[in-house]
Amino acid sequence: MKSLLLLLAITLTASAQTEKPLASFPYTPGLDLTSMDKTADPCVDFYQYSCGGWKKNNPIPADRPSWSVYGKLSQDNQQFLWGILYQLSSQASGRNANQQKIGDYFGACMDEAAVKQLGARPLRPYLDQIAAMQSTKDLPALLAGMHTSLQTGGLFFNFGSHQDYENSQNVIAFADAGGLGLPDRDYYIKTDENSVDLRNKYLIHVQKMFELLGDKPGVAKAEAAKVMEIETALAKASLTRVQRRDPYQRFHKVDFKGLQAMTPDFDWSIYITDIGLPAQNTFNVTEPAFYAELDKQLKALNLDDIKTYLRWHTASAAAPYLSDDFVNENFNFFSKTLRGVPQLRPRWKRCVNLVDDQLGEALGQEFVARAFSPELKQKTSLMTSQIEHSMEEDINTLDWMSPATKQQAVAKLHVIVNKIGYPDKWRDYSSVEIKPNDFFGNVQRAATFESKRDLNKIGKPLDRGEWGMTPPTVNAYFSQQMNDINFPAGVLQPPLYDPKMDDAPNYGDTGATIGHELTHAFDDRGRQFDAHGNLKDWWTRDDAKNFTDRAQCIVDQYAQYTVVDDIKINSALTEGEDIADLGGLLLAWMAWKDQTRNMNRESRDGLSPEQRFFVGNAQWACENDRPENLRVRHHRSALTGQVPRKRTGGEYG
Ligand SMILES: [Zn+2]
Numbered sequence: 001m002k003s004l005l006l007l008l009a010i011t012l013t014a015s016a017q018t019e020k021p022l023a024s025f026p027y028t029p030g031l032d033l034t035s036m037d038k039t040a041d042p043c044v045d046f047y048q049y050s051c052g053g054w055k056k057n058n059p060i061p062a063d064r065p066s067w068s069v070y071g072k073l074s075q076d077n078q079q080f081l082w083g084i085l086y087q088l089s090s091q092a093s094g095r096n097a098n099q100q101k102i103g104d105y106f107g108a109c110m111d112e113a114a115v116k117q118l119g120a121r122p123l124r125p126y127l128d129q130i131a132a133m134q135s136t137k138d139l140p141a142l143l144a145g146m147h148t149s150l151q152t153g154g155l156f157f158n159f160g161s162h163q164d165y166e167n168s169q170n171v172i173a174f175a176d177a178g179g180l181g182l183p184d185r186d187y188y189i190k191t192d193e194n195s196v197d198l199r200n201k202y203l204i205h206v207q208k209m210f211e212l213l214g215d216k217p218g219v220a221k222a223e224a225a226k227v228m229e230i231e232t233a234l235a236k237a238s239l240t241r242v243q244r245r246d247p248y249q250r251f252h253k254v255d256f257k258g259l260q261a262m263t264p265d266f267d268w269s270i271y272i273t274d275i276g277l278p279a280q281n282t283f284n285v286t287e288p289a290f291y292a293e294l295d296k297q298l299k300a301l302n303l304d305d306i307k308t309y310l311r312w313h314t315a316s317a318a319a320p321y322l323s324d325d326f327v328n329e330n331f332n333f334f335s336k337t338l339r340g341v342p343q344l345r346p347r348w349k350r351c352v353n354l355v356d357d358q359l360g361e362a363l364g365q366e367f368v369a370r371a372f373s374p375e376l377k378q379k380t381s382l383m384t385s386q387i388e389h390s391m392e393e394d395i396n397t398l399d400w401m402s403p404a405t406k407q408q409a410v411a412k413l414h415v416i417v418n419k420i421g422y423p424d425k426w427r428d429y430s431s432v433e434i435k436p437n438d439f440f441g442n443v444q445r446a447a448t449f450e451s452k453r454d455l456n457k458i459g460k461p462l463d464r465g466e467w468g469m470t471p472p473t474v475n476a477y478f479s480q481q482m483n484d485i486n487f488p489a490g491v492l493q494p495p496l497y498d499p500k501m502d503d504a505p506n507y508g509d510t511g512a513t514i515g516h517e518l519t520h521a522f523d524d525r526g527r528q529f530d531a532h533g534n535l536k537d538w539w540t541r542d543d544a545k546n547f548t549d550r551a552q553c554i555v556d557q558y559a560q561y562t563v564v565d566d567i568k569i570n571s572a573l574t575e576g577e578d579i580a581d582l583g584g585l586l587l588a589w590m591a592w593k594d595q596t597r598n599m600n601r602e603s604r605d606g607l608s609p610e611q612r613f614f615v616g617n618a619q620w621a622c623e624n625d626r627p628e629n630l631r632v633r634h635h636r637s638a639l640t641g642q643v644p645r646k647r648t649g650g651e652y653g
Helices: 002-018 046-057 069-090 097-110 112-118 121-131 136-150 193-212 217-236 256-262 268-274 288-300 303-321 324-339 347-358 360-371 374-396 403-415 439-455 503-520 541-558 571-595 609-619 627-635
Strands: 066-068 158-164 167-176 283-285 417-421 477-479 484-488 562-564 623-625
Touching: 046 609, 046 623, 066 069, 069 097, 069 347, 069 360, 097 347, 097 360, 097 439, 112 439, 121 136, 121 303, 136 268, 136 303, 136 439, 158 439, 193 217, 193 303, 193 324, 217 288, 217 303, 256 268, 256 283, 256 288, 303 324, 303 439, 324 627, 347 360, 347 439, 374 403, 374 417, 374 484, 374 503, 374 571, 477 503, 484 503, 503 571, 503 609, 541 571, 562 627, 571 609, 623 627
Parallel strands: 167 283, 417 484
Antiparallel strands: 066 623, 158 167, 477 484
């Protein structure tokens, strides 16, 4: 008994110690011997050998679906950002305009008592609007307002700006699928025991949310069933995640008449005017079958059913910003049930994430000033150009690719833009009003700013300097259409990039990440875009066949690996990531050999330089996972390498 109490006391102290705003960035060494398991045979299980110690020393925190080197660094970043925001929120004077915004936003978010007192009241204007609907003809105006200020993809469909697939210089309107509450179509369709069970739990969750809006249990239950019916119909008409990887399947350009003809029961001219756009005549309808089904639904549903559907999605989208009852119910389903996370993240974490999500470059500017020195930028930029040089060498020596395709590939490589650390030009937030005592209003105004910013790009010259991730983000991406690779300052920190370490683990780790993103330019999807970022086939037929034959080997190999229980990797979905991982490692190896050609490569800690390279590479991926989360991740493609669409939601992102 005594020892249990003692253990509890130690645990509390430990968590109290880690959970405080940090004034300086914590240091974790790049190659960590304590993360290894030297009892494992590296020739049998290299992952256990490199990461066994890490896995043992780093159990999954209760508020996380998984835990990894990346996740831990994200948490360090978060605590450091907390320190910045805590200071700015309590500082009364001497703040510049951006510092006022992020400080006051954070302060209002942290004021839990005020949020609690408001209860569901912030939802009232939305619910009143829904109640006042006279017919489905009111839907376009209503959706325009909600899409803009709630930024939810949950309301029937998604609409935003995107580079034209066939001319990347042009930004056009994309009408995308949407309308689902569960993560994707498979959740509504699969008939295995797990999926059926999850759908039953989803129904209960939707019912509870209606009850929180004040509906009687019997009524709420019927409403939840109706929501499920509508979402299931939309899901059945949606592409699978694998199909969505194919840009040709998502490219159906139409003029205004064409768009209107797809959904005669939805007046697009009202919607477009109300989201603040001038008349448009170019649209990409990513999934025409989805819009055909949407129109069918709008015809078939009575007004009350539509109102039911809208009330659910409004409550669900706003839940994270409301009082505890909403926050907890939302967490219980989307995090606990769906991903196996036992515990809601503390409020400070959710608030830091929200600032990053909604005012990310204002916060990022503060982060960069404190944690990303010009030397670090210079060193990682050099590594990037070395990796690019390796890729050119690699392309030129391929025995299966013709000179014609090689020339095109190298031309594409030469114009890839390297974005390292942070944008050259910071986003201008001057038009966003942030008030010290208005959390929900701040969320709405920042969401509206982001929606308008996104929509305003339509019909304007492309801004090549734009970033799709904020500077503190511990992730990286390649954009096919921008033809750029992006490494936020957050991902170029120890232990991933450690200026105090020898070259070997740094090239094995960060070098391979740079190589990974670069390889995306030539993976199954990236290779379909040319040097201008246009969806255009530049491969000879033989070379394309040679590529797909080789890529198929990777697909076949990864299909044999088990994710959890009886679930194998869906390697048709992860193909791009798997190609990028292997390609990235190869390029990093070549670049490291080049970099250290004339140096005396030294052994350290009982490991040869080559061993240090590979252990460094393995250690970026040390990870512990909950089985539930592995199931969700099996459905959704890996996070890295995808240009994220900025959306608020979840339990604060
Ligand atoms: Zn990737």
